[in-house]
Amino acid sequence: MTRLTFVRTVVVCLACGRGIAYAQTCGDGVVGSGEQCDDGNIVADDGCSPVCAVAPGFVCTGQPSFCTTIELVGRCETSGYANGVAISGRHAYVSVMAAGLDVFDIWNPRSCRKVASCATSGLGYHVAVSGDYAYVAAYDGGLDVIDISNPESCSVVANCPAVSGRYVHLVVSGGRAYIAADMGGLHIFDVSNPEGSCQYLGACATSDDAFGVEALNDYAYVAVDEAGLQVFDVSDPASCVSEDLCDIGERASGVAVANGYAYVASGLGGLYTFDITPANSCGGSSVAHCDTIGWADDIEVSGPYAYIADHQAGELQVFDISTPGSCRWAGEYRSGVRSADELTVSATYVYLAERNDGVAIVRIGHTCGDRLIDAGEQCDDGNTAGGDGCSALCTIEEHWECSGEPSVCRSTIPTVSEWGLVAMTLLVLMAGTVVLAKRPAAPRRPTSKFI
Numbered sequence: 001m002t003r004l005t006f007v008r009t010v011v012v013c014l015a016c017g018r019g020i021a022y023a024q025t026c027g028d029g030v031v032g033s034g035e036q037c038d039d040g041n042i043v044a045d046d047g048c049s050p051v052c053a054v055a056p057g058f059v060c061t062g063q064p065s066f067c068t069t070i071e072l073v074g075r076c077e078t079s080g081y082a083n084g085v086a087i088s089g090r091h092a093y094v095s096v097m098a099a100g101l102d103v104f105d106i107w108n109p110r111s112c113r114k115v116a117s118c119a120t121s122g123l124g125y126h127v128a129v130s131g132d133y134a135y136v137a138a139y140d141g142g143l144d145v146i147d148i149s150n151p152e153s154c155s156v157v158a159n160c161p162a163v164s165g166r167y168v169h170l171v172v173s174g175g176r177a178y179i180a181a182d183m184g185g186l187h188i189f190d191v192s193n194p195e196g197s198c199q200y201l202g203a204c205a206t207s208d209d210a211f212g213v214e215a216l217n218d219y220a221y222v223a224v225d226e227a228g229l230q231v232f233d234v235s236d237p238a239s240c241v242s243e244d245l246c247d248i249g250e251r252a253s254g255v256a257v258a259n260g261y262a263y264v265a266s267g268l269g270g271l272y273t274f275d276i277t278p279a280n281s282c283g284g285s286s287v288a289h290c291d292t293i294g295w296a297d298d299i300e301v302s303g304p305y306a307y308i309a310d311h312q313a314g315e316l317q318v319f320d321i322s323t324p325g326s327c328r329w330a331g332e333y334r335s336g337v338r339s340a341d342e343l344t345v346s347a348t349y350v351y352l353a354e355r356n357d358g359v360a361i362v363r364i365g366h367t368c369g370d371r372l373i374d375a376g377e378q379c380d381d382g383n384t385a386g387g388d389g390c391s392a393l394c395t396i397e398e399h400w401e402c403s404g405e406p407s408v409c410r411s412t413i414p415t416v417s418e419w420g421l422v423a424m425t426l427l428v429l430m431a432g433t434v435v436l437a438k439r440p441a442a443p444r445r446p447t448s449k450f451i
Helices: 416-438
Strands: 005-006 009-012 058-061 067-074 085-087 091-096 099-103 113-118 126-130 133-137 143-147 155-160 169-173 176-180 185-191 199-204 213-216 218-223 228-233 243-247 252-260 261-265 271-275 288-290 296-302 305-310 315-318 328-334 342-346 349-353 359-364 400-403 406-413
Touching: 005 261, 058 261, 058 315, 067 328, 085 342, 091 126, 091 133, 091 349, 099 133, 113 342, 126 169, 133 176, 169 213, 176 213, 176 218, 213 252, 218 252, 218 261, 228 261, 261 296, 261 305, 296 342, 305 342, 305 349, 315 359
Parallel strands: 085 126, 252 296
Antiparallel strands: 005 009, 058 067, 058 328, 067 359, 085 091, 091 099, 099 113, 126 133, 133 143, 143 155, 169 176, 176 185, 185 199, 213 218, 218 228, 228 243, 252 261, 261 271, 271 288, 296 305, 305 315, 315 328, 342 349, 349 359, 400 406
């Protein structure tokens, strides 16, 4: 006789020989159709709700789902319309349309502090950083090279005029700057001179307006408006060769490349994923597609997530790409502002350029070493190294005291110089005691027996 066994509400046919479930249920650890997440339970308040929906303020990835928080922790007030952002060390470099370039100290994410501003040759449309230089796509002003060796005193050291079109996006890779030049296609410059300069090398004719670009080794991947994703062999910039063109039926505005895939932000079309193995091909058609809420304008990939700046909804959308060749909505941060144009990711932080609202600093999860002190932590000095006062587990180490956020720690054991000062003080005190002890007694006043 066939026997049915019930696990929660999952029906399993034991007579089938392999115990194959023919109905899925929230809580089984498998993200099924109609589910946004499944963490293996139906408990509330852990990021994945009892009906397997991602809870507000969380993002979830994998199977079973791992959920962590997503929250706004700070904001940088820019000099104007923030359109692009790049991170290097403890500083954020923001392209600010008419104002040029703003530089911020972001070591304390809760207290972003502007330290410099630099005028550019045109509108500050997009920025990339490599070494001691920031490179700004300055719209019709061309390419600006800015010395940031001292971030608090930046200055333009070179400019390459726009050859054609308007410079709206760029990436720096292997000593070259690859620039999406709108109707001008893809322009390539040599920026390998360590003294800071730029030299035009050549251009690639795109099938439509070039809005976004990513480079990997000898290939460039360009988001080409209504034409889709175009792949170029750029090993010889003077004779650039188009290797492949993949139509997505929507407007392509941004592209990111990671782990053998190209991810395209495509306006109202959402997120498209292309297999780029071999590197000179995009496979003809996408291998995965996810809808977005508004207009997908820019995209960055880091770890198991693809992050999209939503131009219309004014928010950050996050997608789970932990399974190669697939995507699934993972969560969002809603800023409430009108527009989010571009973004960049650094460690556990996403920096979102939000036009006149500046740059939003959004944290994904909370871990020891992220510079902010969370529940269960006694300190956080921005690293997970021990022996510096704040341990790898963000507890205060013995004989240390820590304060502030990020934490600054100080040893409570006197240093050699401090011990020397103590010893000197003791010697002085002891010498004074000896002198007093050896001082001859005052002579006694003679007395007369006749009064």
